[in-house]
Amino acid sequence: MTASPAGHALSVRNLSVEFPSGRGRLLAIDDVSFDVAPGEILGLVGESGAGKSLTGSAIIGLIEPPGRIASGEILLAGRRIDNLDDTQMRHVRGREIGMIFQDPRTSLNPLFTVSRQLTDTIREHRPMSATAARQEALRLLEMVGIPAAAQRLDSYPHEFSGGMCQRVVIALALAAGPRLIIADEPTTALDVSTQAQIMKVMKDLCKSSGSAMMLITHSMGVIAALADRVAVMYAGRIVEIGPVADVILHPRHPYSKGLIASIPSLEQKMARFSQIDGAMPRLGRWPGGCSFHPRCPSRMDVCSTVRPELTEKGNAMMACWLDAS
């Protein structure tokens, strides 16, 4: 945790994102810090509304207005990118950070061929002739495992199945060889048999290219299959972060325990943890102290008044008063 930022593919330092509202500014992401090493896959897990996707949007500089970064720094290979202007940021997007969205069917423009969308992206970042870009597009499609790619280059997105579309989306995200890939629920919209294939493609590509990946998902199962490390988010904050093996086998934060109990295959081992009651409150209704305390099975008096900070516990870090001695 003390390595210099330059060694990390991505470094997020004390990031806060705010939305102006009738009752003043609402913090949707509150003082979040984490690092991703080159070639590493960091999972970001939590319920919807916890701020996972927003963290991804903040990193790539595409927060929907009126939301904005209130404070903090984002460093990509040691270079600050959160204060770049629009043109500079455009060269970071796609070239240095690739993004994969949830639904492959809606991520591709239905009116343009796959080759057109690929070559436009390739030539935006790497000046080359049209024929060279077409060769490169073909190479990318083969790399993500599309069979008979040469024949399908000039197909339209509606001529592909969901899984094949997601492969095309991955090829598009990788078109300029980014050092970081942000994958926002990349398998949620796919059917179960396809999910495993896509996860394998992503893992292999990450390892072979040395790109870092930030994997945003609500499913601990996906994390267990793909990630090296995991950060658990709740109500705009990271509550626990550490190596996947440690967090999944020995979760310490009550919220992590609840999430892990919801993985079906592990349920029997963790039988004594019931599922979490209730739902995460909406933005603006987050309680004081530890935001999780109203739903926490092991809450104490201190939880509702003082907010716990992330502290080191063995291999992991967590924010909870439980083991604070």
Place this chain on the structure above:
Amino acid sequence: MLTFLIKRLAQAGLVLMSVSFCSFLLFNFVGDPVQQMMSATASTEDREALREQLGLNASTPVQFVRFVGNIAHGNFGNSYRLGRPVERLIAERLPATLELVAVAAVFALVLGIAMGLQSGLAPTSLLARITQWGSLIGVSLPTFFIGIGLITVFSVWLGWFPAFGRGDVIQFRWWSTGLLTASGLQSIVLPAITLSLFLMTLVMRLVRGELLEVMRTDYIKFARARGLSKRLIYLVYAFRNTLVPVITVIGLQIGSLVAFSIITETVFNWPGLGLMFVDAIQFADIPVMATYLMLVALVFVVINLVVDVLYLAIDPRLRTGSGGSGAAT
């Protein structure tokens, strides 16, 4: 794709047939042409002679066959009022109307799309707000009001443009054009603006609305996340998606430009088909009315076919029929 076009052609033919049948009914059962063509003091023999000459004494089926045959030969009868062949009258008036409609359509499309894109991409800008308000008023105002307003301001008060007529025209065989003379160009400005305003505001609102929809889609977010240039995202990717629904409406409305040209031509005394049609109605000149009706129907049918073809060119999903028949994973 071919079956789609053939189906559409068959539909178009059906529409044209039913309109010509309506025209035939109009021709034969509405009013008494003899009454219209002769003075009240004409003798019964004279009336009967004219009746025979016009073929009005034959039985109905015979008359219909004759009617269709005449149409097929490009013979639409004689105008009751002017006593000249209707097809000749139409040919004389057609260039004026087509030029007016064409210039108005270009105005409406170019300006409407430009303003729609502008106010869709920067919905809070001052210009966008002004055009939004302008379009609300533009949709509610009657065509003749706009025409009279423009004449009052730009012809009467400022004297910049002529208030009436088509200016000097140049004749090429049977086509007369006013687009090649200075006075002709000056004359077409006000009528074309008047005629285009309704369509322009419609196009603008439509493009703006669709663009705002499209900008929210995942594929545009993904395109931005790939760092594509704004020009490529907005003017190529988003624009083509915007066009798909816009084209239908534009296609239908260009047809109504022809209908609305009736009013514009009356306001500006523009010597086109619309003016001729209004005269025909006032004098119950049935052959002219019926022919105009068939002509408008033809224009509608042709435009609809063009829209269908444009659809195929823009949206690949239509080309493969139902779509989504790609290979499995």
Place this chain on the structure above:
Amino acid sequence: MLLRSMSESHLWHSLRQSVTTMAALLALTVLVVGAVFSPWLAPTNPFDVASLDLLNASMPPSWLPGGDFKFLLGTDAQGRDMLSAIMFGMRISLIVGLCSVALAMAIGITLGLTAGYAGGSVDAFIMRFADVQLAFPSILLALLISGIARSTLSSQTYQASALWVVVLAIGLSTWVLFARPVRAACMVEKTKDYVHAARLLGLGRVTILLRHILPNVLGSVLVIATLGLGVSVLIEASLSFLGVGMPPTQPSLGTLVSSGRDYIAAGEWWMTLFPALTVAVLVLSVNLLGDWLRDALNPRLRLAR
């Protein structure tokens, strides 16, 4: 029943929130009062030929040089006061507009309910007919109907019944506006339990349609009727402007615009601009009010056009 069922205070509240709608309502009230009470409110009676004085002919509006305070908006070529002519003309425009809407509503509701309730080939026939008519601009259709009336009726009969010819022309060319949404609403309503119940009770078709289904589509009909009034006034003005609507003996606003048009070239613009402006304000305020009514009654309601 409809207006009482939704709380009036809610309507009033949303009305007061929109400045534009308030302005439209105010403008409409002024115009309608001026039109309805024109025989008492108008400065002169434009139809009283004896009162006309050619010495007063073609006078500009009162605030321009040569204007007279007696004739606020100037006079026409016969020395008729423009303001009075506009007030009387608007009365005719409104009568034609309201009657046309009533006719279109009667045809549209009847055919819409029939199509929606009967379904099958009756529905297909009516709706195919409506589709074809919808593709044709209503102004063209109205022109045609009035043209046919002109050639079938003798000129005296035509003069006497001009108003009803115009009403018929507009009503027949706008009924589709009502038929489509009424049919759609009817198809939704007829599947509901209370209609099934009514049918099981042995109520007749007409009773079910009028007592149970019609009240449920009245909301949409009210909105369309408002917007339809704007459309009708516009078509009437256009027809009269083209010389095939109201004759000069019964001048509507469109007739005034038309007869004043010849004097524009001579610089006497007020004879045509003021009546045209009145039509514009009338239609614009009716449309604004209709739009507001649509949103206020049901934000999800997307009916007209």
